[in-house]
Amino acid sequence: MRAKLLTNLTAYLLNFTPDDEAAPIFLHADLWNNQLEFIEEEIPFPTPAVFLELLPTNWSQKNNTTQESDIRINFHLVHSDPLAALKLCDLLHFALARFRSDTTARPIRESSTPDHNHSELCDFVEQYRIKLEDTSASKEAKELLLNLKITKS
Numbered sequence: 067m068r069a070k071l072l073t074n075l076t077a078y079l080l081n082f083t084p085d086d087e088a089a090p091i092f093l094h095a096d097l098w099n100n101q102l103e104f105i106e107e108e109i110p111f112p113t114p115a116v117f118l119e120l121l122p123t124n125w126s127q128k129n130n131t132t133q134e135s136d137i138r139i140n141f142h143l144v145h146s147d148p149l150a151a152l153k154l155c156d157l158l159h160f161a162l163a164r165f166r167s168d169t170t171a172r173p174i175r176e177s178s179t180p181d182h183n184h185s186e187l188c189d190f191v192e193q194y195r196i197k198l199e200d201t202s203a204s205k206e207a208k209e210l211l212l213n214l215k216i217t218k219s
Contacts, residue, residue: 067169067200068137072097072118074167075139079116082161091157092116098142102189113187114154117142121193131204136195138176143190148181151190158192171197 076095083090093112098119101111119140125133141158145151155178162173173194181188 113145115144133200137198138195141192144187148188151188169199
């Protein structure tokens with residue numbers, strides 16, 4: 067269920083426009099893997115970019131086959147201009163207020179961390195909490211799991 071959530075969020079953010087006339091806000095979306103730590107060695111990515119970092123999760127049991135959790139995700143907003151990155155924080159909030167999913171509640175912003183030590187790219191982090199209901203242990207999810215393809219590296 068977390069993979070589905072992250073896949074849905076990245077696709078949503080790559081296609082989200084603030085109005086019908088505008089271009090999508092983000093040119094790149096991916097999972098966070100400390101991309102800015104070794105920027106010289108990284109494959110270049112276009113900006114503005116958003117990277118999703120899944121934080122540790124605690125689960126509670128709802129019934130025999132369903133668990134729920136407040137999933138916390140850090141959204142790393144990467145841009146070369148700090149003021150533009152601040153605007154991205156507002157646009158992300160605008161976008162996530164409109165995000166809908168059948169297994170999650172509306173994302174709630176919990177914290178914002180500006181980047182005060184940037185070089186060519188700045189990384190502003192917006193943390194959101196999303197209540198996720200995991201039904202992957204149910205019989206209804208069996209077909210979904212059987213069709214799940216995991217690639218080996």
